[in-house]
Amino acid sequence: AQTVTQSQPEMSVQEAETVTLSCTYDTSESDYYLFWYKQPPSRQMILVIRQEAYKQQNATENRFSVNFQKAAKSFSLKISDSQLGDAAMYFCAYRSPSGGSNYKLTFGKGTLLTVNP
Amino acid sequence: DAGVTQSPTHLIKTRGQQVTLRCSPKSGHDTVSWYQQALGQGPQFIFQYYEEEERQRGNFPDRFSGHQFPNYSSELNVNALLLGDSALYLCASSFNQGPEQYFGPGTRLTVT
Numbered sequence: 001a002q003t004v005t006q007s008q009p010e011m012s013v014q015e016a017e018t019v020t021l022s023c024t025y026d027t028s029e030s031d032y033y034l035f036w037y038k039q040p041p042s043r044q045m046i047l048v049i050r051q052e053a054y055k056q057q058n059a060t061e062n063r064f065s066v067n068f069q070k071a072a073k074s075f076s077l078k079i080s081d082s083q084l085g086d087a088a089m090y091f092c093a094y095r096s097p098s099g100g101s102n103y104k105l106t107f108g109k110g111t112l113l114t115v116n117p
Numbered sequence: 118d119a120g121v122t123q124s125p126t127h128l129i130k131t132r133g134q135q136v137t138l139r140c141s142p143k144s145g146h147d148t149v150s151w152y153q154q155a156l157g158q159g160p161q162f163i164f165q166y167y168e169e170e171e172r173q174r175g176n177f178p179d180r181f182s183g184h185q186f187p188n189y190s191s192e193l194n195v196n197a198l199l200l201g202d203s204a205l206y207l208c209a210s211s212f213n214q215g216p217e218q219y220f221g222p223g224t225r226l227t228v229t
Contacts, residue, residue, distance in 0.1 A: 004159075033216040043205060045160070045220035091159050098214040103173050104150065105209075105218055107159030 002027045002094050006108035013082045014116050020067075021077045021111045023092030031097040034068070035105070036077045040088040048090075051075065079113075087115045119144055121210050121221035129227045130198050138193040138224045142210030149191040150218060151183060154205040166191050167213060195226075203228045 003026045013019035025034070036048040051059045051068050058066050063083075067076045079086055089110045096102035122141045130136050142149050148167045152160035162175035166185035185191045189210075195202055205225050209218035 035217070037220075042222070043225075044222045045207060045209075047217060047219065050217060093159075095216050095218075098216055101173065103148075103165050104162035104175065105152075105160070106162070109157075109159050 002029075002032075002096070002106050004092050004094050004106050004108040006092055006111050008111045009109070010112045010114070012114040012116060013079070015082055015084060017082055018078060018080045019082055019113065021079075021090050021092075021113065023075045023077070023108055025073050025075065025092070025094050027073070027094065029096060033095040033097070034066075034075045035093040035095070036064070036066070037091045037093060037107075038086075038088045039091060039110070045091070049077065082115050084115050084117060087113055089113070121208060121219055123206075123208050123221040123224050125224060126222070127225045127227075129229060131229055132198055132200060134198050135194065135196045136198060136226060138195075138206050138208075138226070139190065140193070140208030140210075140221060141190045142208075143219050146210035146212050146219070147189050148211045148213055148215075149185060149189065150209045150211070151191070151193045152207040152209065153177070154207055154223070156204070160207055163193070198228045200228050202226065 005024045032053045034051045038046045049061045063080045091110045092108040093105045150165040151163040154160040164174040169185045180196045182194045205223045207223045208221045211218045
């Protein structure tokens with residue numbers, strides 16, 4: 001079974017600065033998907049970024065980028081130019097490859113990000 | 118383009134009662150997954166519905182059941198409610214084998 005670990009329960013960053021959230025995972029699969037989701041106090045889970053394991057290039061979405069280290073099974077999220085609206089709980093999630101029989105997302109316990117003005 | 122919708126927003130039930138939660142998927146999606154999120158935890162997978170059939174189930178008892186309708190909307194039913202069932206219930210929709218799941222705003226269930 002796959003597991004996802006987020007070792008930082010809480011992080012804080014100054015507005016306009018950069019912060020990196022860590023995530024490690026365990027799997028025996030060679031192909032898979034990794035995601036970062038953001039959950040603000042409104043509770044709505046919002047997809048931030050996605051990475052396919054077969055792609056060597058790290059995914060980027062505007063101010064959000066990932067550092068995907070497949071051999072180390074590490075998947076960190078970097079937020080540049082942090083904004084007050086980035087304050088939220090961030091979850092790392094794993095999904096098995098398409099075409100199989102495992103469709104679920106496996107989540108870590110989350111990292112609470114505070115952005116200080 | 119309507120996103121995933123869930124109803125109701127909040128619900129308070131008594132131990133032993135039964136509850137039904139509802140979800141409408143994002144336009145163009147045909148697959149619905151349900152997750153339970155306890156306070157301070159990550160979401161836990163309950164089950165997924167595709168073509169009106171449950172095609173994968175997580176480690177939840179049979180008290181948790183579901184249904185998917187021909188229009189792809191879905192219901193989550195929980196019987197014989199326990200205090201431990203108090204949580205945020207999230208619905209997520211996707212397109213069949215597509216890896217990305219998009220979440221609704223959730224239903225907060227409180228069991229007293």
